[in-house]
Amino acid sequence: MTGSRDTSQRRLRISELVRQHGSVQVTALAELFGVSVQTVRKDLRYLAERGVMARAYGGAIDSNAVGGPVAEPAYEVKRTERLEAKRRIGRLAATLVKAGDTIAIDSGTTAIQLAEAMPNIEATVVTNDFGVLTALTPKNNVDIVMLGGELRRKNMAFYGGLTVDALDALHVDVVFLGVDGFDLERGITTHYEPEAMLNRKMIEAARKVVAITDSSKFGRICLHRIIPVSGLDALITDEDAPDEVREASRQLGFDLLLA
Known part of the structure; x- marks a missing residue:
């Protein structure tokens, strides 16, 4: 059960990061969470299938960016x-x-x-x-x-x-x-x-x-x-x-x- 809980918590944190920053990179996430690149790719695939984000080369972007622009900062x-x-x-x-x-x-x-x-x-x-x-x-x-x-x-x-x-x-x-x-x-x-x-x-x-x-x-x-x-x-x-x-x-x- 611990492994499942860790996976859920990691995916929740990835969702928060992509909403905050507009995008995330596979290599940076792997380093942040201390897991393999393959594990992060599985996480991103799981979240993309549920509409949380959209896959992009080397990472993922906020799903809202696919239908419109990332918000322009002041x-x-x-x-x-x-x-x-x-x-x-x-x-x-x-x-x-x-x-x-x-x-x-x-x-x-x-x-x-x-x-x-x-x-x-x-x-x-x-x-x-x-x-x-x-x-x-x-x-x-x-x-x-x-x-x-x-x-x-x-x-x-x-x-x-x-x-x-x-x-x-x-x-x-x-x-x-x-x-x-x-x-x-x-x-x-x-x-x-x-x-x-x-x-x-x-x-x-x-x-x-x-x-x-x-x-x-x-x-x-x-x-x-x-x-x-x-x-x-x-x-x-x-x-x-x-x-x-x-x-x-x-x-x-x-x-x-x-x-």
Whole structure:
């Protein structure tokens, strides 16, 4: 009876974790509960069959995310959430920017950390994010191209037809892409459809695509897909990246940089 009780308690705890975080990873759960990966997969299969969650590559997601987006956190929450990891990621991403480069920086709190860390060198930055603009303004050697449009106050960035059209005549060396959801099967996703449209346009204009995200986004799936993971040239994240992502970097051929 003890084994059965332990299994029930573990599955209840897994259900609580997926509701709290929106997603869970097999390897992290196995380590947390001190059981095998196979045991966790059985747990997830059991819970998925009962509609508690939906299976995803390397783990599971909240079943509500299948029919609609994972809830978007408030901007104030995102600015402080996992801040130290975002700072490390931003600093590492900034080392990729060289004098003479033209880069695009997507919206997002990790993108702001990249802008904060970017050296004051002769480079050009294209962005639609108000926070990125604010961080770069004191760096007088950096030329800034601000994409206009309608301000979305929920994440303090500009979107719309004007924003997308402004990219038609632009070519950039690298686009640094923020991430709301990162799933190996369902790709890189976002909460907001105009953002997905703009991101795809940025990618079309770029020679190289670099995703910047902390590891909390792995396994999350939002409603609007931007690109498959295979469309990345590089991924910059923190050292908590799960084994599945590390293996995918080898199989799909994108560089994985850990901050």
